[in-house]
Amino acid sequence: MIQKYITFFLGCLFFISTSCQRQQEVIKVFHAGSLSVPLHAIAEAYENLHPGVKVQLEGAGSLTCIRKITELHKACDVLAVADYALIDQLMIPDYTNFNILFAGNKMAIGYEPGSKWGNEISETNWHEILLRDDVHFGRSNPNHDPSGYRTEIVMGLAEKKLQIHGLQQGLLNKDQKFIRPKGTELLPLLETGTIDFIFHYSSVLQQHNLSVLWLPDSINLSNPALDDWYASVCTEVDGTSREQRITKCGEAMVYGICLPDNGNNPSGATQFLQFMLTNGRDILENHGQPTIQPVLSTKSIEIPAWYSSIIN
Known part of the structure; x- marks a missing residue:
């Protein structure tokens, strides 16, 4: 009889554990390696404000991040790259509708x-x-x-x-x-x-x-x-593949961020992006990452409904 109770108890624990795992909201972020330090701090701050949300960060070279979406078809909720023009050239309009410029560097x-x-x-x-x-x-x-x-x-x-x-x-x-x-x-x-x-x-x-x-x-x-x-x-x-070469000319550095169309959590991604472009700006600056006033790229084909709230 005791063995049956133990088995029942362990089964309940397993059910509760797996249910919690299923209920956890995940926001997947592909990002430039140079953003690793400030993004970890931003993700931690966001998770503290939103219990039950896990921001999964995956850093790489910006072109590698983009190819994970365009070539490997990996799901991505938020994409942040060290050169905004890469989103303009390689992501719009097939993989995203807008691109927000948000940071600089040297x-x-x-x-x-x-x-x-x-x-x-x-x-x-x-x-x-x-x-x-x-x-x-x-x-x-x-x-x-x-x-x-x-x-x-x-x-x-x-x-x-x-x-x-x-x-x-x-x-x-x-x-x-x-x-x-x-x-x-x-x-x-x-x-x-x-x-x-x-x-x-x-x-x-x-x-x-x-x-x-x-x-x-x-x-x-x-x-x-x-x-x-x-x-x-x-x-x-190399562009989206080795077969597609693109020309990059010198330009003052500006980072870009967007929400890829293949993301699994568009609602969570939108909330995280808004947080990053508002509260996250101070965190970026505190980690030596210069910010600029967020502005839509001229190549964007859509203006997000919430965009006006972050520029006022």
């Missing part, structure tokens, strides 16, 4: 206190130091991560500004074995001394307490007033 060079020549690198000699035989630097793959193609554009702008023929190609030819799918994967290489420097976003470098070499506005892709100058350097990268 390119910089990060290093550790023990990095070779770290005590001598400067705004005027960084290119010379990176080309030295005893120095190694890392960058992300331009076909997966906007940081990668932005690094190539920074190098091209530096070549034009400094009038050093072949500088961009010389830098691109060097240390190719230290190219990684996303910029955050370079951090362990830097921490272990495998490489001495990395090209990445200033927000990520600051979040990980690295030493930062600030590049001038003329090449760091941060100043919208210099967009014509930035656009003088372009590069080609």
Whole structure:
């Protein structure tokens, strides 16, 4: 008889447990790796306000995030990328109807206190130091991560500004074995001394307490007033597939966010997106991620009903 009660009790516990799991609301977010730190904080704050909701974060290079939707057909409720133009070019109108610009950034060079020549690198000699035989630097793959193609554009702008023929190609030819799918994967290489420097976003470098070499506005892709100058350097990268190449030209950095059509929880996604674009802005700023006033991309084909409430 006791055995029967135990069996019945365990069965009830299992039923209650599985029922709770079924009732938990999930919001799936694909996001640029550079947003990992602030998004974890935003997700935690949102979950605290909405018990029973789980925000599942999946970080990768922005192009990889998009291909998970367009090629692999993975369900995604919210997509946040480090280059708003990728949503315009690759997601609208087939996979989403709108794109909201919400954050900025700038390119910089990060290093550790023990990095070779770290005590001598400067705004005027960084290119010379990176080309030295005893120095190694890392960058992300331009076909997966906007940081990668932005690094190539920074190098091209530096070549034009400094009038050093072949500088961009010389830098691109060097240390190719230290190219990684996303910029955050370079951090362990830097921490272990495998490489001495990395090209990445200033927000990520600051979040990980690295030493930062600030590049001038003329090449760091941060100043919208210099967009014509930035656009003088372009590069080609894989689009939604390797067969579809797209051209990326220099432009001041702006992040974009949207709600893909294949999401399983459009209502929850909408609420989370509104939270991120209002309360979440302070969290982004507190983690070194510059924000801008949310604005719809001109390529958007729909204005969300709630949009006016976040811009007033």
